[in-house]
Structure formats: C-alpha cells, structure tokens
Amino acid sequence: MGKILITGGAGFIGSNLTEYFLNKGFEVVCLDNFSTGHRHNIEPFLKNPNYKLIEGSICDLEICRAAVENADYVLHQAALGSVPRSINDPITSNEVNVSGFLNMLVAARDAKVKRFVYAASSSTYGDSAALPKVEEVIGKPLSPYAITKYVNELYADVFSKTYGIECIGLRYFNVFGRRQDPNGTYAAVIPLFVKQLMNHQSPKINGTGDYSRDFTYIDNVIQMNELAMLTNNPEAINTVYNTAVGDRTTLNDLVTYIKKYLTEYDEKIADVEVIHGPNRVGDIPHSLASIDKAKNLLGYNPTHPIEKGLKEAITWYWENLK
C-alpha cells in the first residue's frame, strides 16, 4: 500500500488519519512532540507492526529527515492550533507553524516523497466578507495563526514550482469529532460545550450566537486527505482546497443540536442554560465554504452533514468522557 508520515499524529486529526490508514493496510509513521497531542490517542496503535512512533519536534530538521525516510506520502498536521494561543504567544506559533513547516517541506523534498498534503486553514480568508468562500479570494489575516497558515500555502506553492515537489493544502473549516480535546485553555467550541453540558455547566457563547461556521466532521476531513494523497489528476495538485461541508450553522443552533443529542443520555441537560459573553477579538461573523473545487477536481463528496457528525461525536464523548 505504501508508507505515510503523519506529523501531529497524536493529535485530534492526526490520530484519526492514523486509525483510518492503518485499517487500510498502510504503514504509518507518527512524528509528534505531545505538546497538544495525547498518548491515549495513539495507545490503540502501539502494538500494530505497521505503526511507528517518533517522539520529537518538527522544529528539528534532523528529526524531520529521520521521520520521512522511505515515506511515500506526508500528511502534515503538526502545528500549534488556536487563534487565541497565537495572539498570546506569536513567536512560538511562528516557530512551529512556519519554521517547522519549512523543515518538513525540505525533508520531504530531499526524501523525494510522492506527495506532501498539509493542514491549511479557513483562517486564511481573514477579513474577506465574501460568502461562500472560494479558494482564490482571500482577505487580510486577522491573527498570527492565520499568517502562519497562509505562509504555509506560499511556501508549498514556491516549493512545487521550484523543486517539483507535489503539494496539496487542505483549508480545514472548524473540524470536530471523536478524540478532539475538550480540555485546556484553547479547547475548540464543540468538545468544550459537550463537556460542559455533560457536567450540567452553562456553555458560554461569545456574542449573541448568530455568528455561523461551516462545522466539518472528521470523516469528511479523512476523505479529503485520502483524495488529495492519491489523486492522479494532474490538474488537482499544487493547489489548495476548502475542506468543509458547504453549509453553515449558527452558534445558537449548534448548542440546540448538542443539547438535543445529549438529552437522549441525560434529560436534565435540557434545562442547562446557555450564557452569552462579548464577541471575541478577531472572530469573523460568518464562515461558509464553497466545496465546488474539491468536488470537481478531487471527486469529494462529504458523507457527514453537521447533525449526523454531531450525533456520532456525542455518542463517542458520552462513551469516553463519562
């Protein structure tokens, strides 16, 4: 089948990619320094003979070189996520997300991998108010994190033109699903709200709750990674794709769905009140992707609209957090 290096393989998206590709018969090497990832995410793979863990940082070029040796593909997920984290500490976000990315590109180029697929971000749309978001129209970045993710795209483009390495960037839109971390200062909204409601604590919505996002279930993201990694369409490579569902949900509706599905397990959750705080700096009001490019060039067909994804995710959280 082939060998895949998954950087950030102990994180939310990386561990889901690992599980999927091990099940398909690929060899998987995971490079992770456990800065935001967890050992419990990779525990099920450790006994698999097709799995290898390399503990180390993408900020170390020699470690990147060792990790990518003999790999056919790279799925580069390692980065420091979260807009607020990058606002609090832009230097570390830049070191990992930009210098670490460049290390991985150089290592992948020298190892002559067949393809370098990387986690880009919808934050690259910045202050552009246009909806739906189409890949070619972006605004100015609104955070240090957004800058780092846009710089990734610029480097990948230049590397493909200069050195001939095949790169594809996937602009993820608010991904959610099993194994996404509900804990910590920078937890994403869905696992945070699920955990709070499970504990009968009030979730806090920033603003009135009419802001909307294109929440994207992990299985759709796995599909995009597989399509990007294996496509034979020469027009589909050396570019970026929105990785989303093409539908948007307000924060108020999101909480309504989460409460509805959690109430199936614990009816008291229906009575937990939602509270509202001020809008967060750097938040854009609405985000909605056009997924036409991925459909046309990669044959993408998302399997999980938000409600189906939320139902599956909540089942997982109930079984694993309770």
Ligand SMILES: NC(=O)c1ccc[n+]([C@@H]2O[C@H](COP(=O)([O-])OP(=O)(O)OC[C@H]3O[C@@H](n4cnc5c(N)ncnc54)[C@H](O)[C@@H]3O)[C@@H](O)[C@H]2O)c1
């Ligand atoms: N989750 C989302 O909604 C979303 C949206 C847009 C983009 N992304 C991008 O997708 C990727 C994966 O995100 P995630 O949600 O799985 O986050 P995550 O924090 O769960 O996973 C990131 C992983 O990278 C590892 N890592 C961080 N710094 C590292 C370093 N220096 N060396 C090696 N490993 C390192 C972490 O330990 C962690 O396991 C990131 O690049 C992120 O920016 C995620």
